[in-house]
Amino acid sequence: MSTAKLVAESGKIVDVATTDAPLTVRGLTVSYGNKPAVFSVDASIPAGSMTAIIGPNGAGKSTFLKGTLGVVPRLSGEVRIFGKLFAEARDRVAYVPQRASVDWDFPARVIDVVLMGLYGSVGLFRLWRSRHREQAMECLERVGMADFADRQIGQLSGGQQQRVFLARALAQNAEFYLLDEPFAGVDAATERAIVSVLKELKAEGRTVVCVHHDLSTVPEYFDRVLLINVRRIAEGPVETTFTAENLQETYGGRLASAHIDELHLA
Amino acid sequence: MIDDLITALGAEFVQLSLTPIVIGVLAAVACALPGNFLLLRRQALIGDAISHVVLPGIVGAFLVTGTITAVPMMLGAGVAAIIAVVMIEVVKRLGRVEPGAAMGLVFTTLFAAGVLFLEITDTSSVHIDVQHALLGNLESLIWFDADGWGSVLDPAALATLPPQLPRLAIVLVGIGLFILLFWKELKISTFDAAFAGAIGIRTRLLSFALVVVTAIAAVAAFDAVGSIIVIAMFVCPPASARLMTNQLGRQVGWSALFASISAILGYVFAGYGPGWFGSPYAVSAAGMIATISGVILILTCLFGPQRKRTGQRAEA
Numbered sequence: 001m002s003t004a005k006l007v008a009e010s011g012k013i014v015d016v017a018t019t020d021a022p023l024t025v026r027g028l029t030v031s032y033g034n035k036p037a038v039f040s041v042d043a044s045i046p047a048g049s050m051t052a053i054i055g056p057n058g059a060g061k062s063t064f065l066k067g068t069l070g071v072v073p074r075l076s077g078e079v080r081i082f083g084k085l086f087a088e089a090r091d092r093v094a095y096v097p098q099r100a101s102v103d104w105d106f107p108a109r110v111i112d113v114v115l116m117g118l119y120g121s122v123g124l125f126r127l128w129r130s131r132h133r134e135q136a137m138e139c140l141e142r143v144g145m146a147d148f149a150d151r152q153i154g155q156l157s158g159g160q161q162q163r164v165f166l167a168r169a170l171a172q173n174a175e176f177y178l179l180d181e182p183f184a185g186v187d188a189a190t191e192r193a194i195v196s197v198l199k200e201l202k203a204e205g206r207t208v209v210c211v212h213h214d215l216s217t218v219p220e221y222f223d224r225v226l227l228i229n230v231r232r233i234a235e236g237p238v239e240t241t242f243t244a245e246n247l248q249e250t251y252g253g254r255l256a257s258a259h260i261d262e263l264h265l266a
Numbered sequence: 267m268i269d270d271l272i273t274a275l276g277a278e279f280v281q282l283s284l285t286p287i288v289i290g291v292l293a294a295v296a297c298a299l300p301g302n303f304l305l306l307r308r309q310a311l312i313g314d315a316i317s318h319v320v321l322p323g324i325v326g327a328f329l330v331t332g333t334i335t336a337v338p339m340m341l342g343a344g345v346a347a348i349i350a351v352v353m354i355e356v357v358k359r360l361g362r363v364e365p366g367a368a369m370g371l372v373f374t375t376l377f378a379a380g381v382l383f384l385e386i387t388d389t390s391s392v393h394i395d396v397q398h399a400l401l402g403n404l405e406s407l408i409w410f411d412a413d414g415w416g417s418v419l420d421p422a423a424l425a426t427l428p429p430q431l432p433r434l435a436i437v438l439v440g441i442g443l444f445i446l447l448f449w450k451e452l453k454i455s456t457f458d459a460a461f462a463g464a465i466g467i468r469t470r471l472l473s474f475a476l477v478v479v480t481a482i483a484a485v486a487a488f489d490a491v492g493s494i495i496v497i498a499m500f501v502c503p504p505a506s507a508r509l510m511t512n513q514l515g516r517q518v519g520w521s522a523l524f525a526s527i528s529a530i531l532g533y534v535f536a537g538y539g540p541g542w543f544g545s546p547y548a549v550s551a552a553g554m555i556a557t558i559s560g561v562i563l564i565l566t567c568l569f570g571p572q573r574k575r576t577g578q579r580a581e582a
Contacts, residue, residue, distance in 0.1 A: 059303065064458065069463070069464045069465045070463070070464075071460045071464055080305075090464075090465065090466045093464070095460070095461060095464040095465075096461075097458060097460040097461055101458070101460060102457060102458045103306075103457075106306060106456070106457045106514075107306070107508060107511065107512050107514045107517050108453075108457060108512070108513065108514060109513065112513070112514075113457070116450075116453075116454045116461070118466075119450060119454060120463050120465060122450060122465070125447045125546040127449065127450070128450075133303070145534055154512075168461075172465070180314075194544070219427075238290070
């Protein structure tokens with residue numbers, strides 16, 4: 001690992017570790033209006049890890065993900081994906097937005113949504129072909145939704161919608177998966193199905209980052225945590241970083257100490 | 267009965283009704299195609315806004331060039347759109363009002379300015395006045411040199427077609443190609459803009475292109491249905507089509523079909539309908555086309571196979 005001097009967008013000279021890690025972030029700041037949603041956050045996600053991004057509501061977790069992928073404009077900061085700018089490493093990344101961010105009344109079937117994940121392999125001015133359809137079916141199979149391929153997406157339950165989103169990400173066959181609250185509002189069966197797919201991805205050497213809400217499942221699902229409340233509070237392995245002290249600092253008074261006691265903390 | 271039909275569809279029909287009907291169909295379909303995406307993006311009112319802004323641009327282009335031809339009209343509409351965007355920003359910043367209010371103010375002001383321009387300038391040499399600007403001019407787009415169905419194959423007669431017909435045909439082909447070539451991009455970015463951005467689709471450029479295409483359709487349809495009725499063409503056929511199917515491709519197909527039916531029936535009813543009730547007058551074709559498209563929407567609301575959907579709305 002070497003350290004290089006890079007000129008940031010602001011013209012300021014900053015140090016960015018030039019690694020080929022899936023994600024390296026230095027000083028990421030994203031602002032909606034005058035109020036920064038994410039302020040000068042650093043992060044580095046090692047390959048093959050499963051990281052939970054944790055923090056209270058409105059702490060900028062989703063904005064952090066969107067900022068790294070350029071889905072929302074960055075005010076400042078350096079982001080490297082596998083050591084490259086995101087635009088150059090796009091095909092190695094799969095992003096799963098929040099389920100509630102789209103209109104499920106859109107006229108599409110389940111298979112149509114999964115086919116969107118194969119966009120990169122279709123080619124400009126061309127349409128999806130039967131081999132894409134086969135690949136999409138395999139991805140639906142992996143999340144247990146193959147029987148729903150021709151179902152209108154508006155007829156799905158929340159958990160089924162989330163599985164379809166995961167299948168679309170699988171279709172991208174990426175090395176690095178970023179998921180925004182994949183467990184929000186899903187049933188227990190879906191949660192188990194998603195976790196098992198994510199663990200398969202990790203077993204295949206891929207990297208997973210999830211914005212996550214349920215503190216009680218963090219040690220079971222993840223091996224690393226990134227604690228954010230506008231600023232970065234802490235980042236590291238669950239064993240050393242998922243501590244009562246760090247959680248108290250992240251959540252402030254919003255997390256009762258009694259609740260912290262119930263967690264299986266390090 | 268057959269004789270009646272042959273008479274009805276004879277030489278007089280070709281001369282007086284064929285070109286207005288074809289132009290009406292082309293205009294309606296050209297608006298309905300981008301309308302599908304506007305509707306699904308919850309931007310249906312962009313069609314409304316554009317049709318308002320386009321009017322002063324078209325009148326301005328006429329004042330400068332003295333003619334009503336395609337290129338100056340498009341340029342005028344483009345200039346008016348740019349002025350509208352600048353004015354909206356100015357009103358937003360100086361007036362400290364929310365964007366919706368600023369847009370509402372600017373669009374109606376520009377539209378009123380367009381109507382005022384029309385009233386105070388001498389446009390008697392061409393077919394442009396307030397009524398035509400609002401309701402279109404479909405009935406006047408007749409084919410003088412046609413003397414029967416043979417004219418359809420006669421180059422000399424074809425050369426005298428109303429210029430709106432080939433213009434709209436080109437616009438429709440262009441819009442069709444845009445939607446066909448960028449089908450994946452339009453579909454993905456309409457459904458999930460954040461995902462589309464992450465996989466490298468230029469979502470802002472595409473949104474802009476969709477607005478430009480909408481503006482081109484609005485300008486091209488101006489002669490046929492005017493700048494107000496055109497809103498119905500952007501919204502009604504796609505909204506009806508959505509109630510017929512749960513697949514985007516089929517929805518676009520249905521919208522083109524409904525647009526065509528609206529144009530044909532609208533023209534026929536406007537021209538001949540009052541006669542069936544003993545009235546010697548005809549009513550506005552554009553108004554009747556919009557009415558038919560509204561009736562189709564009501565029918566699909568009542569009987570469309572997908573009228574009862576359980577889809578969850580986006581929460582954000």
